[in-house]
Amino acid sequence: MGTRWRGMLAPLGIPTGDGRRFLADGITYRELPLALKWQRTDEGGHDTSVVVGLVDTIDVQTDAAWGEGEFFDDLDPIEFERLLKDVREAMLLTGKKVIGPSVDPGAVEMAYVRTGDDTPLTSDELDELFWEEMETGEPTQLELLFTKYEISAATLVTTPAFAECRPFELLEPALTAAIRSSGWDQFPLGAREAEWDESEAERRIADDAGIGGDNPDWARYAEAFLYREDDADPELKGSYGFQIIDVVDGERVIMPRGVFTVAGVLEGSMGGTNIPDQDQQNMKEVVSGLYERMAEEFDDDTIVVPWETSASSSAALVASLTAAAATRVYDLAAFAPPETPEDGLVGLTVTDDGRVYGHIAAHDVCHLGIPGVCMTAPVDLVGFDQFHRYPVMGSDGEPIAVGRLTYGGGKFAHACSCCRGSDDHACNALSMGGAIAHHDQMTTVAYVRAWEDAANNAIRISGVLAEGVTADQIKALARGRVSGDWRAYGTDLALTEILVLSRERPGFPLPRGRMANQRMMALTAAGTISPRRKSMAATVPDIDYERLAGLIADRLTSAGLLSNGVDNTTRQDDERPVDSADTGQTGEVENLVAELGVIFAGRDEVEARRLAGEVEMITYVLR
DSSP: OHHHHHEEEEEEEETTTEEEEEEEGGGOOSOOOEEEEEOOOOOSSSSEEEEEEEEEEEEEEHHHHHHEESSSOOOTTTTTHHHHHHHHHHHHHHHHTTOEEEEEEEEEEEEEEEEEESSSSHHHHHHHHHHHHHHOOOOOOOEEEEEEEEEEEEEEEESSSSSOOOOEEEEEEHHHSOOOOOOOGGOOOOOTTTOOOOOHHOOOHHHHTTTTSSSOHHHHHHHHHHEEETTOTTSSGEEEEEOOOOEEEEEEEEEEEHHHHHHHHHHHHHGGGOOOOOHHHHHHHHHHHHHHHHHHHTTOOOOOOOOHHHSSHHOOOOOHHHHHSSSOOOOOGGGSSSSSSSSOOOOOEEOOOOOEEEEEEETSSOOOTTTTTTTOOOOOOTTTTTTEEEEEEEEEEEEEEEEEEEEEETTTSSSSSOOOOOOOOTTOOOOOHHHHHHTTTEEEEEEEEEETTTTTTEEEEEEEETTOOOOOHHHHHTTOEEEOOOEEOOOOOOOEEEEEEESOOOOSSSEEEETTTTTEEEEOOOTOOOOOOOOSOOOOOOHHEEEHHHHHHHHHTTTTTOSSSSSSSSTTTTOOOOOOGGTHHHHHHHHHHHHHHHHHTTTOOOHHHHHHHHHHHHHHHHH
8 A cells, every 4th residue: 555645625615716616405416536736837728747656535514625545655666666766756755745536527517706705696787897997907706616516636736736734744654653554656766885873873863754843744754663652752853763764966866775684673683673563574574675676676585584584493494305306406515624634724715616614713722802801703502593593405306595695895884883893794783584684685605504523623514605605705805805804693702793894903813715726725824823722821932033034035026025036926836925935035024023022022922922813914905
């Protein structure tokens, strides 16, 4: 159903500015519904008008004829593009209160009467009044009285014949019910990657509606929100919640990230909501419709509401897999731990045949971004159940639940005001559901299983590239920079998502990978990670300064920051980087070694590891 409206169609017993009047007991109307039209151009008659809605209720009272109906703003935007443009423009002008109604006639009977009199004048009386006007020069006080008038339609015009016919009131559901369930099609979608700051958006919406001014338009303000508290004062800002509309370049648009945020809250993020359960369910239906619209307009079928993507039971897995019987079958071996665990940590690796495997974090490495505290990667106590949410069909014909690696290409930075990073992280303030909703915006580049690698005291993953992954996405994944996302689950933290980073470095430094002969190879960067768990009271580990200096010199040379007279590209017959001794940079390497020795001297283990991670990241960024 489209947006409802109501208003006066015509006053009864009151003359127009051009000398017409409707007799109160002479008004009738054709069988409902009638057409509601809009005339774009300001000209006589309604010949150029177009239909934008309908009239389904007419109430003839002693002083006026009142009407109600709806605008056709709930139509398919692709199929009815031209009609929707007219509808939205008419609704915009109605909301701005610059157009009002004029009724179209069907069967009509009328007569001239003296002003204020209902008795029709005869021909002789009219002749007499005409000659009287000619002799005296005073205009005759006459009116054209419609003794019978059949309403056949209503047309919105810039200058209604009756000044009393005010612009229609838009009956937005936000003013009449807790959940605004319709009327969203009148607003275009904003850019998918546009930042969403709810407080700033609310300020712009309030300014647009004149809130705080002499003529506040609370109906216009309410249009930006999904919810109004029952029995709350509609002229108070605090009555409204779940905003999804902002003003962009003077136009009100639905913000995708606002919708994603609402979906996350309905799934429990940011503390969830305490509105009634039935209202939450009704809002989910509206949000589901908005997700479907975004998936269609953005041509991305991965945009799915979080409550439809959760695989919480084997029954849900089987049902999902049955519905997608023709989808890809995955080799179970791709998701299994290696038969012989590696003696040491393996950086994230992508193979030629689409395998993805490696460690994402070690439990004895401190997070680089938390100074003064050694925060290590949490141990998952529930078998990564909260990470393995997505069903795929195994090669044995049975379903298997997997997790995902998502990539946003840096387009989803600044997702909310609480955490303005430079990559695509979900805000720390989000709950598990909110984090999932945030990652839903991005592209899944790999499906993996995760487990605790007890031999190496670390978290390992193994899986395959997702279908449809692009060369650029594979390249991003092959860089090996990933960030685990842990969220509260009961009293513990559980791995929820894994993000492929675009620019930032991982919080937990890991071995980096590099390309050699089109294959990702593991490369352990000295000093960044311990292959075995060690006591935090242990001595500073031996650091191969010369190797670090050689790596840095190699990267600086590749970046053009150092010069030499030889080719310093990676040797095709050797998977190690070119040694600094081959580059003719002996003096500069010695200087780098000396500087590194000063930097690391006297540091405790935690600080040494952090600094080593910093150096390793420099070598990675410069390559």
